[in-house]
Amino acid sequence: MSITPSAAALQEAEDIADGDAPGLRRTPRRRKPGSNMAKQYPMWFYLPAGILFIVLFIVPTIASFYFSLTRWSLFDIQFIGFANYVQFFKEPALVQGFTNTFIFGFVTSALKVVLGLLIALVLTGRIIGRTFLRAVIFFPVLVSTIGVGITFKVLMDPFDGLINNALAVIGIQGPAWLTDPALAIYSVALVDVWRGVGLATLIFIAGIVAIPQEYFEAAKVDGASAWNSFWNITLPLLRPATVTVIILSLIGGLRSFDLIWAMTKGGPGFSSDVISSVIFKQYQAGFFGLSAAGNVILFLVVTAVIVPIFWALNRKQVEQ
Incomplete structure (x- = not known):
């Protein structure tokens, strides 16, 4: 004998499935991530930042690429193709500039990471x-970076500088x-x-404070020592x-110039000499197209170094 459910029973089953049955608390449906993003942030909201990015970055970048292919002054522009790039790589100080750029960038970055972490650990502890x-x-x-440079230039004078006088004591x-x-490059x-x-x-410090206690x-x-807590909790x-x-x-280190x-x-x-100082010397000499080519080369060098490192570090982060 088959039993056919009534229309009322079917309606009650649908209400239960939808959470609308009497006495039952309606369970809110889970929304997809980012489904309301367009409603919360309309496209016009991004226009000011987009305009600034185009005006201050995209336009100057395209202009630099163009002027790097020309021999130009304030009154004349002559298209010469890649001649500026060929001439730039013939600069006698370029090899030394490349070497110093990488030395300066990697030395300063490594020391800032190590010293910054050590100081942050001290300053997040219970100290007066x-x-x-x-x-x-x-x-x-x-x-000001220029102010710091001038000050330390005086302090590091080999004869009358305060640092050497203090060491002499x-x-x-x-x-x-x-x-x-x-x-010289290591002192800077x-x-x-x-x-x-x-x-x-x-x-x-911001990262350490954000770690749950x-x-x-x-x-x-569990009996872990301070070193074990640092190595297995803080550092990861x-x-x-x-x-x-x-x-x-x-x-910052690869692009450093002012200091x-x-x-x-x-x-x-x-x-x-670093790449930036070689570029500036060409600009001082009036070779504007040559200095523009140097800026393009510096941009490509920094991109070629940073992108793989950034990708590798973030890939390890995702894997962990």
Whole structure:
């Protein structure tokens, strides 16, 4: 004997499935991620940022590519193809400039990561004057780069500089920081680290503070030492902050110019020249198209270095 459900029973079953039956709490349907993104942020909302990006980045980039293919002045433009690029690679200081660019970029980036992490660990601990010390560490970031360069140029004077005079008091003969070809680029790198480590420290502090304390409490209950907690909890969870510091420091180091120019102007000789200073010297000499070609080359070099590193670091982050 077959039983045919009534229309009322069918309606009640549908109500139960939809959560509309009497006495039942309606379960909200899960929405797809980003389904309301267009409603929350209409397209016109992005127009100001898009216009600024086009005007301040896209247009100058395209103009640089064009002018790099010309010989130009304020009154005349002559298209010469890739002759500027060929001439730029014949510059006597270019090989030294490439070498110093990579030395400066990787040395400063590595030191900022290591020192920034160590200082951040100290300044997130229970120490007296923690807020004041954070402000002191970050203060050099706010100072003019040219001002920092001129100040340290005076401090690092081999004869009358305060640094060498202080070393002489304890019986140490200070080196020729900025006049020794073997030391000049490293001396400027140390000053750049002093100036920029505050930003790296701030990023690491933000990352450390964001780590839930429950992880450390559970590790302490399990008998983990401070080193084990750092190695297995703090360091892995700080990977996003570490990637940020590495990328920002490396981009800044590879593009650095103002501090080097203020302290050494690429000297002595070509010993502290970087790609940016070689470009500026061509601009000073009136070879505007040649300097534009150098800027394009610098852009491609920085892109070729940063993109693979950024991809590799983020790939490891996703895998973990």
